Amino acid sequence: MRIDAVDMAMLSPSWHRPGLHDRIRFHSGVPLESLPFDDGTFDLVVSQYGIEYADRSKAIAECARVAAEGASVALVMHHVGSVLVAVGREELGHKERLLAPVGLLASARTVLPWIAHARDGQALGESANRARARYNKAMQDVGEAIATSPAPDLLLEARANVHAVLSGVDSRSLAAASRALDAYAAQLEAARLRTSEMVASALDRSGLEAMASALRAALPRHRIECGELAQAEGVLGWTMVAAPAVG
Secondary structure (H helix, E strand, C coil), X not given: CXXXXXXXXXXXXXXXXXXXXXXXXXXXXXXXXXCCCCCCCEEEEEEECCHHXXXXXXXXXXXXXXXXXXXXXXXXXXXXXXXXXXHHHHHHHHHHHHHCCCCHHHHHHHHHHHHHHHHCCCCCCHHHHHHHHHHHHHHHHHHHXXXXXXXXXXXXXXXXXXXXHHHCCCCCCHHHHHHHHHHHHHHHHHHHHHHHHHHHHCECHHHHHXXXXXXXXXXXXXXXXXXXXXXXXXXXXXXXXXXXXXX
């Protein structure tokens, strides 16, 4: 058995050892709309939370092209009503709050040098008091959001990270602390973009039916079955399987 894994992202899992796992090959920077494989290469084609991000009709055509005679195609896709998408929507709001001009990250940047000066024993004036008040207000807003959010993990993480940076800063570590805040803000922004793509790519029932129609057209001799992937916490995604028809 051989497995070829493709993704637009750079794939380099820490567990993978080419000499040991020689039947598992990773292909980075590969669009689903243009797979680097010959026709009829695979006995099974699988996508887990991937194909819905692509140009769907082209990606389905490629899945059908690389599938061998009698192969199956199995897809798991984001569901517009899933727990994952609901958490994603909630976290988009959290990220907007944290990255806002008056949010926690901006307020922490403003107060950071004043905290360093205070630790060095310098006298502080009205500007420092305003910066501190702004930071305290941002922390209060985050605390209130944590208390009411059904998915507060990101806010809890951000509050802890920012507090850790500010709690140890002095004039010698000011530059490093500033870089740490900037790096965390960049991390949040990148996560915001990924989450936005996930929410935007989630399929409703009509989107699922359009995908099924495209797959049926690409594999007319296959049986198409769709359903919901769920567990106790709720729906996790859509499932779609195209298997060779029997008889």
